[in-house]
Amino acid sequence: MCQLLGMNCNVPTDICFSFTGFQARGGLTDNHKDGWGITFFEGKGVRQFLDPNPSCHSPIADFVRTYPIKSKNVIAHIRRATQGEVKLENTHPFIREMWGQYWSFAHNGDLKNFTPALQGNFHPVGNTDSEQAFCFILQDLKKSFGDKAPSLEHLSKRLHELTLVLATFGVVNFLLSNGEFMIAHCSTRLASLVRHAPFSVAHLKDQDMAIDFTPLTTSNDRVAVIATQPLTQNEQWTIHKPGTLMILVDGQIIKEFETVAGPEKDCPAS
Amino acid sequence: MCQLLGMNCNVPTDICFSFTGFQARGGLTDNHKDGWGITFFEGKGVRQFLDPNPSCHSPIADFVRTYPIKSKNVIAHIRRATQGEVKLENTHPFIREMWGQYWSFAHNGDLKNFTPALQGNFHPVGNTDSEQAFCFILQDLKKSFGDKAPSLEHLSKRLHELTLVLATFGVVNFLLSNGEFMIAHCSTRLASLVRHAPFSVAHLKDQDMAIDFTPLTTSNDRVAVIATQPLTQNEQWTIHKPGTLMILVDGQIIKEFETVAGPEKDCPAS
Numbered sequence: 001m002c003q004l005l006g007m008n009c010n011v012p013t014d015i016c017f018s019f020t021g022f023q024a025r026g027g028l029t030d031n032h033k034d035g036w037g038i039t040f041f042e043g044k045g046v047r048q049f050l051d052p053n054p055s056c057h058s059p060i061a062d063f064v065r066t067y068p069i070k071s072k073n074v075i076a077h078i079r080r081a082t083q084g085e086v087k088l089e090n091t092h093p094f095i096r097e098m099w100g101q102y103w104s105f106a107h108n109g110d111l112k113n114f115t116p117a118l119q120g121n122f123h124p125v126g127n128t129d130s131e132q133a134f135c136f137i138l139q140d141l142k143k144s145f146g147d148k149a150p151s152l153e154h155l156s157k158r159l160h161e162l163t164l165v166l167a168t169f170g171v172v173n174f175l176l177s178n179g180e181f182m183i184a185h186c187s188t189r190l191a192s193l194v195r196h197a198p199f200s201v202a203h204l205k206d207q208d209m210a211i212d213f214t215p216l217t218t219s220n221d222r223v224a225v226i227a228t229q230p231l232t233q234n235e236q237w238t239i240h241k242p243g244t245l246m247i248l249v250d251g252q253i254i255k256e257f258e259t260v261a262g263p264e265k266d267c268p269a270s
Numbered sequence: 271m272c273q274l275l276g277m278n279c280n281v282p283t284d285i286c287f288s289f290t291g292f293q294a295r296g297g298l299t300d301n302h303k304d305g306w307g308i309t310f311f312e313g314k315g316v317r318q319f320l321d322p323n324p325s326c327h328s329p330i331a332d333f334v335r336t337y338p339i340k341s342k343n344v345i346a347h348i349r350r351a352t353q354g355e356v357k358l359e360n361t362h363p364f365i366r367e368m369w370g371q372y373w374s375f376a377h378n379g380d381l382k383n384f385t386p387a388l389q390g391n392f393h394p395v396g397n398t399d400s401e402q403a404f405c406f407i408l409q410d411l412k413k414s415f416g417d418k419a420p421s422l423e424h425l426s427k428r429l430h431e432l433t434l435v436l437a438t439f440g441v442v443n444f445l446l447s448n449g450e451f452m453i454a455h456c457s458t459r460l461a462s463l464v465r466h467a468p469f470s471v472a473h474l475k476d477q478d479m480a481i482d483f484t485p486l487t488t489s490n491d492r493v494a495v496i497a498t499q500p501l502t503q504n505e506q507w508t509i510h511k512p513g514t515l516m517i518l519v520d521g522q523i524i525k526e527f528e529t530v531a532g533p534e535k536d537c538p539a540s
Contacts, residue, residue: 043359044359044395045358045361045395046358047358049319059333059337060337067329088315088316088317095365096367097393100395101395119417121391122367123369123370125314125315125367125372147389
């Protein structure tokens with residue numbers, strides 16, 4: 001299995017503090033040592049750092065931890081391989097372009113016998129179940145909505161239906177973003193918190209490090225952090241109920257859907 | 271205009287030396303200060319570093335210059351904006367997935383009134399002529415060859431035809447790679463050299479730096495370096511004839527096509 005870290009904010013914010021704790025889990029405080037990656041959206045553009053080496057020993061991860069890149073949507077992932085070798089092409093997050101927007105996806109879980117028919121525009125480069133799931137989602141969205149991006153409401157409804165399908169194949173905790181919003185699915189484990197005024201001091205669980213957000217923020221700032229497990233020891237994290245799909249905009253969960261896995265289905269040929 | 275740097279080798283090689291000279295041109299020894307980027311192919315995977323800031327002052331460029339990433343195909347670009355604002359989404363190289371392979375593209379030049387009909391799978395995220403040209407190329411290749419990658423011979427022939435079309439809209443020096451081979455087009459300016467045994471000492475033009483490749487290489491290594499202008503002062507660079515499309519495999523130019531711009535044509539609706 002793997003671990004996920006996401007951030008969705010109303011103002012561009014750096015993720016250095018949360019990433020410091022997260023990086024340690026990639027081989028130091030936890031055993032997710034099969035690579036790591038992070039996607040930063042900046043406007044319509046996207047920056048990505050990937051490394052098939054353990055994040056705790058990665059010079060690129062050290063760089064990301066110390067160089068503040070401000071973003072409203074960030075997705076990070078540390079990998080413990082279940083399907084697919086430890087290689088760069090199997091390192092999450094994955095990125096594709098659809099509707100003139102970049103989309104980024106990271107997955108924690110294991111989808112058994114998931115071999116969707118991908119005849120369309122999106123094909124996996126590596127050989128993980130995760131990249132297959134991402135291509136399956138994008139292919140279906142493109143087929144459902146054509147050449148123009150739908151409203152977030154319509155997109156969310158379709159993603160809910162797709163997640164129900166994916167959940168029948170196994171564990172599918174995921175983060176998905178196009179830089180405007182973030183979709184988070186808790187299949188088994190996902191925690192979140194929203195930081196807003198009055199800000200205070202946060203202490204990491206995985207490293208001896210604390211930060212006072214007060215001088216770094218304004219009273220309007222709103223930052224949602226989502227992670228497989230809580231990253232700080234003195235803040236109130238919400239532990240999400242398994243089977244919850246969340247839509248986050250501007251640092252706020254604006255909608256939740258229930259996703260309870262049904263009986264196993266044949267692989268959809270979409 | 272911008273500057274291009276490409277490397278195509280028969281063994282994974284780091285580009286730190288060449289990138290040191292190239293980085294200086296992004297605001298120090300030359301005026302290409304509107305961002306920079308670099309793509310490294312590693313197996314089927316791809317790593318990309320992008321920054322809309324000048325490369326000579328970029329901490330990310332400093333990192334890339336000092337952290338050896340070994341790759342058989344590298345594309346780098348420093349930008350002096352002609353079309354499209356200085357933003358991350360307009361920073362080259364661009365990347366898309368096609369046929370289960372990542373493709374990377376960087377462009378130096380200026381295409382006038384180039385507005386191809388992009389109804390297919392590839393849409394620009396930013397607003398440069400360069401990203402439009404990349405999407406136009408991929409859309410045509412997908413349409414020409416369907417869901418399966420053609421042989422390099424067939425692909426090259428079609429790329430030759432497409433380059434003839436692009437050249438009617440203006441200057442189109444470009445580098446394109448899928449990690450297996452590199453396509454380089456000299457519309458106005460492109461130089462190259464191939465390093466092979468016996469290796470010797472090379473001196474950069476843009477920085478006071480020299481390197482002896484002898485202890486770093488084997489007698490079988492073959493490294494082709496392509497750049498808008500020669501990067502070293504004591505090596506024999508080939509200055510390519512304007513209107514030359516080159517196919518590079520394993521550090522060798524295996525084929526050349528002539529591309530001479532014809533009369534201006536209507537924008538193709540492919």
